[in-house]
Amino acid sequence: MTLTADQKRQAAQTHYAEGLGLCPARQLLETISSKWVTLVMLELADGQLRHSELRRRIPGASQKMLTSTLRSLERDGLVTRLLTLSVPVRTDYELTPLGHSLLAVIHGMKEWADHNMDQVEEARGNYDSRRTSAG
Known part of the structure; x- marks a missing residue:
């Protein structure tokens, strides 16, 4: 069976999209x-914290959002949840060794942002000005 150029293009796009799901960087x-x-990871960098402590340290994080984030990080093996049987039960969170290894990437992104966001903001302003004057 011979494929048309459009069918070949579609097949290539499908193959590419399937591969993206397996891409470690993605x-x-x-x-x-x-x-x-x-x-959350930056707050846990110095040691374990309770849920309530994280909420106080991260303004704007709702209880639901924080719980969802912590569960996701725990699922990925980046955070561990520690239960202390008491009344009430105490729950603490801390980074795993894998989570600590990811901090270097996060700190690198933060450093890049600290050094480059002025240029990004300037570029955005220039772009927006061109779009406004052209429109």
Whole structure:
């Protein structure tokens, strides 16, 4: 069976899209692309914290968002949940060795942002000005 150019293009796009799901870099970016993930990991960098302590340290994080983020990080093996049987039960969270190894990447992104966001903001302003004057 001979495929048309459009069918070949569609098959190539499908193959590419399937491969993206397996790409380690894409999987990592999906994990750390949430601002809550990076904020939680940065807060846990110095040691374990309770849920309530994390909420106090991360303004704007709702209980639901924080719980969801912590569960996601725990599922990925980046955070561990420690239960202390008491009344009430105490739950602490801390980074795993894998989570600590990811901090270097997060710190690198933060450093890049600290050094380059002025240029990004300037570029955005220039782009927006061109779009406004052209429109």
